[in-house]
Amino acid sequence: MSYIISFILAIVSYMVIDNVILSRYFGICSFIGVSNKIKSAVSMGIAVAFVTILAALVCWPIYTFILVPAKMEYMETIVFILVIASLVQIVGYFIKKKSPTLYRSLGIYLPLITTNCAVLGVVESNMAFDFGRSMANAIGTSLGFILVIFLFACIRGRLESSNTPKAFKGVPIALIVAGIMAIVFMGLSGLIDLGSWGVI
Amino acid sequence: MDAMNILWAVLLMVGLGIVFALLLVLFSKIFYVEEDKRIDAVEKMLPNYNCGACGKAGCRDLAEAIVNGEVKKVSTCKAGKKDKNYDPIIAYLSSTPGPDGKTINIDL
Numbered sequence: 001m002s003y004i005i006s007f008i009l010a011i012v013s014y015m016v017i018d019n020v021i022l023s024r025y026f027g028i029c030s031f032i033g034v035s036n037k038i039k040s041a042v043s044m045g046i047a048v049a050f051v052t053i054l055a056a057l058v059c060w061p062i063y064t065f066i067l068v069p070a071k072m073e074y075m076e077t078i079v080f081i082l083v084i085a086s087l088v089q090i091v092g093y094f095i096k097k098k099s100p101t102l103y104r105s106l107g108i109y110l111p112l113i114t115t116n117c118a119v120l121g122v123v124e125s126n127m128a129f130d131f132g133r134s135m136a137n138a139i140g141t142s143l144g145f146i147l148v149i150f151l152f153a154c155i156r157g158r159l160e161s162s163n164t165p166k167a168f169k170g171v172p173i174a175l176i177v178a179g180i181m182a183i184v185f186m187g188l189s190g191l192i193d194l195g196s197w198g199v200i
Numbered sequence: 201m202d203a204m205n206i207l208w209a210v211l212l213m214v215g216l217g218i219v220f221a222l223l224l225v226l227f228s229k230i231f232y233v234e235e236d237k238r239i240d241a242v243e244k245m246l247p248n249y250n251c252g253a254c255g256k257a258g259c260r261d262l263a264e265a266i267v268n269g270e271v272k273k274v275s276t277c278k279a280g281k282k283d284k285n286y287d288p289i290i291a292y293l294s295s296t297p298g299p300d301g302k303t304i305n306i307d308l
Contacts, residue, residue: 082220
């Protein structure tokens with residue numbers, strides 16, 4: 001199989017089959033917290049996607065060309081946190097300059113991406129991969145995050161107006177729905193076998 | 201040997217920290233947004249508890265709203281005190297003209 005086909009398959013695999021929220025359980029906090037409105041859910045998804053891809057792009061060279069030669073792989077977590085926090089700040093400056101309206105609508109969610117476990121989880125799991133697979137992981141995971149948070153926001157919009165028992169109103173029924181979504185996505189597992197492609 | 205490992209790890213973090221700090225400074229200069237200087241001044245005169253009792257997302261947000269004229273009363277800030285916060289802000293805004301050359305007369 002050629003490298004490009006594997007790359008595309010890996011993106012699809014990380015997007016729907018090995019989904020970041022529903023099968024790896026990263027980023028649940030923003031998944032539950034920001035999915036009240038479709039618009040804010042999608043903006044959060046796009047911001048997370050942007051930061052994830054940038055972080056993967058920066059962290060892989062730092063790990064491979066600085067930490068591994070210096071035999072300091074054990075420092076990876078704190079170095080990645082530093083990189084992600086700086087990137088979020090830079091992205092914040094950029095959005096503030098280019099689009100103040102987007103900056104306002106993202107509001108507090110922008111700095112909160114710093115503590116989004118999805119970003120750190122992707123970057124950490126990338127360290128076993130080569131550059132191609134780590135980029136596929138970042139892109140696929142980001143798309144998967146946007147897809148699932150959008151679907152979930154749509155479902156929650158319908159739940160608001162539906163007649164749920166009083167004890168289940170709000171977050172409890174949302175958690176049950178998230179569980180059902182995870183079961184649905186589980187049906188896709190094993191569809192694509194990436195094997196050892198891109199593993200160092 | 202172990203002590204040396206710790207030293208190298210600290211040096212690495214310091215080095216990376218300096219690099220990213222410089223990058224942040226660079227980007228904050230490149231993407232600098234011209235803002236009304238009165239927003240910073242008003243923010244300093246607010247209590248800076250960031251309690252959110254005014255209904256805004258923190259003291260900076262309230263300072264912006266005051267300078268933009270969205271908030272008509274200084275006492276929207278529930279945590280403020282008259283002599284410490286309200287009076288200086290009223291005095292400052294009525295004496296300092298903004299970029300448009302006008303001063304703001306805000307009520308208590």
